Amino acid sequence: MGTIWPDALPSSKGPKYKAVAETIRGAIDGGSLTEGTKLPPVRELAYQLGITPGTVARAYTVLTDEGLLEAGVGRGTFVAPPKTSLLDDVWARQTEPPKTHNVSLFSPRLIDVGQVAAIKDAVRQVAEADPWLFLNYPTRDAYKPVRQAVVDWLSDLPLGSLGPEDIVLTHGGQNGLCVVFQAVLRGPRPVVLVEDLSYAGFRRAAELMRAEVVGIEMDQYGIVPEALDAAARQHGAQLLCVSPEVQNPTGGHTPLFRRKEIVDVAKRHDLQILEDDCYRMGEARAPSFRALAPERGWHVSSISKTLTPALRVGFAIAPQGRSTDLRRAAEYGYFGLAQPLAELTRILLTDPRTPELARKIRQSMAEYVRVAVNALGGFDLNWDPEVPFVWLKLPSGWRAAAFCRAAEGQGVQIRSADEFALRDGRAPHAVRIAMNGHVSLEAFEGAMMRLRSLLDNPPEQISV
Template sequence: MDTIWQKQQISGEGPKYKRVIRLIRAAIDSGELAVGARLPPVRELAWQLEITPGTVARAYGALTDEGLLLAEVGRGTFVAPSRTEVLDDVWSQPAAPGEPNVVSLFSPRLPDAGQGEAIRAALVQIARGPVEGLLNYPTRDAYRPVRQAVVDWLADLPLGALVEEDVVLAHGGQSAITLVMQAALRGPKPVILVEDLSYAGFRRAAEIMRAEVVGVAMDAQGVLPDALEHAAKTSGAQLFCTTPEVQNPTGGQTSHERRKAVVAVARRLGLGILEDDCYGLARPRVPSYRALMPGNTWHVSSISKSLTPALRFGYALAPTGRSADLRRVAEYGFFGLAYPVAELARILLTDPGTRRIAERSRARIGDYVEVAVNALGGFELQWDREVPFVWLHLPPGWRAAGFCRAAENQGVLIRSADEFALRDGRAPHAVRIAVNGQVGLRAFEAAMLRLRMLLDNPPEQISV
């Protein structure tokens, strides 16, 4: 095979990257490069051909986009199978025993990295513990150890000063968002601001509060500060709701500089910030809004994306001096969490083994993300190994609604960008594909390849 990669093989007219493309295409057509053959690394081939690495990378990229090559994260670049071969291999084979024919990628689902057994053991411990907790109403003093467990769990995060009195327990992250809105919003018709593409739970909580929702222009880092200021001034908004650590649905992150600019706007206008960190699986790389503006930032999260969504255990952190307001809303609304749930959370969060479980789960999610990138990386894809979903911009010929219908027909359920936009907003032709760690990697890869085949074969007429 080394005889293919000779300098004289790319002599001739035209840009050098196109000559490399012709060389590789001819080798594939002749059979010198068989399906699955690994091409030399970019720098190695550049040295052999006496050209720049950028020229080789451009040729590889063009052939990958064309579908002749397949770039696999961490492994290299390979000759891709033909579309017919992939279809025969993936679509014609029956699912392995226990693997689903329909794969739901609507919302992230965690793999069992040991949390199932840990929860069972904790339930046994609760059942064998003092009976008083199972017979009485929950009280603030009784749940102090639970709140302290939350503080200790969050100790490594850049949240600013935090004590257990700042913590209010909730029935999951969505419940915590609703509690914050009840505590923060005032007047007969309050207004909240969200990014043009944002977590739908913000809008649902606002609907309960009879609050108006106003979308704000954004870019890859999240909200644009100038647009935020204009929207806040013209609408009289009281609260800006955002997911800065892992922007939902795009997976982006708001940089430190952008956060400081947003905080400057919020301080000038007295605008509160609600930051949702439910998707923050790893240590944040920049200070939170709560650390930057402790006097008017509400922080919510849960264990749904790190351990399990089944317990419905979340929490809200109040701004400095506002914990009584938040606590009052929770106590008036539901008195407190059920004792078995609260105690179960305390046991899990204080067990050193739980962090290791969360780390194993995060690593496993990264494996699924890598599979998605290997299958779909030839398209415009936003991803991070520690984010349990990817954001795919669709190629020409596809619109989001039509692509989701086509994917469903192939047994893959995904979310359209429309589900993250306001009713009167405009959504890009994009979809969010969540990791489902409860199906095997083989089934997940098959789902990704089904999506790849759809992307490679858009309909003759644009779907609407």
């Protein structure tokens, strides 16, 4: 150890045990201390450095907990062999391309462009945070810096007037939908309106609230205003659920003129409007319903399609004057996000690297969309380079269920239009194909070519 500290402990403003630990850590990283090297006894090193034995013992304990050192009873303290943490194993499995022929295209999976390293850095910072972060119940004041980080993160969106008090942190977008449902719906059997083809999470949230779900006719611009007006009048609905930026599953977009027509109907029938914005990866193309109707527009978003779905972090935003209702629903339901997770979210959203990471994720996912379009563009395909899935209307001879079964037989898992239709609704013969950044572009292209082969060769007899 004399070659590491030729004279004395390097000067440091922090606790001396941290200086000892950092010096040993640096020696291990630099190769001066190799695996199996025995460190001096605590009292010997303390005497050499002119510090207390307790300081050295604490440094050894810190490094042992990190896995850099290992102690044997009666033998001393040694440099441990390199170890991979459980967290590293999990991330490695998530980012390592599958070795099998099977490719799941059920849900979008983001490629790692550096966000894993940023999340690991954030986890380390949380681990070094004030110990009280790990001991206290969440409080509104404790969440304020996180909510402000969310406001800044969403600052380029046309959401209308927005402050930290309007934000509620949720466990992903689905939890955000449920919190809004709880804040809005009243009575024993409320009615919720959704698009004829829509995200199944709307229906699941409604079932939890014992609400009836009614589908509304759609055209190429989204919900048909006349059909919405008739349904609202007939059913006395309380809430309309829409995805105007990226309609799930068709990938369509509701332009501004249609959004204004929908707002007019909602005002006539006192409908609240819940906008699910979780699938948008690029810039918004029109003002949100919260901006167009500040008194009735609810907004739900998350980082699942922009950074990672693993953290399960989402944001629910109340209309003007309804923040208390939204916050009460969250506090009564789950008290709030775990404080360590909230702090990790704040660090990640304020990391100067994060906007560029989000841009690179969009860019990389667009490459997968390009491959899908090159393979399937000869068919009736709806796509957008900043939407992580494509919508394929099947050619004559194929039914959605049969095509999905045939695709699975070829090692490709996709979603049928039936999964997005109401139980008593009719679904078109179409499928949703999500981008999977966990497999190489070559493997993804292979999956697309297998789908194209099926499309080129429909069965002689139509099966259902």
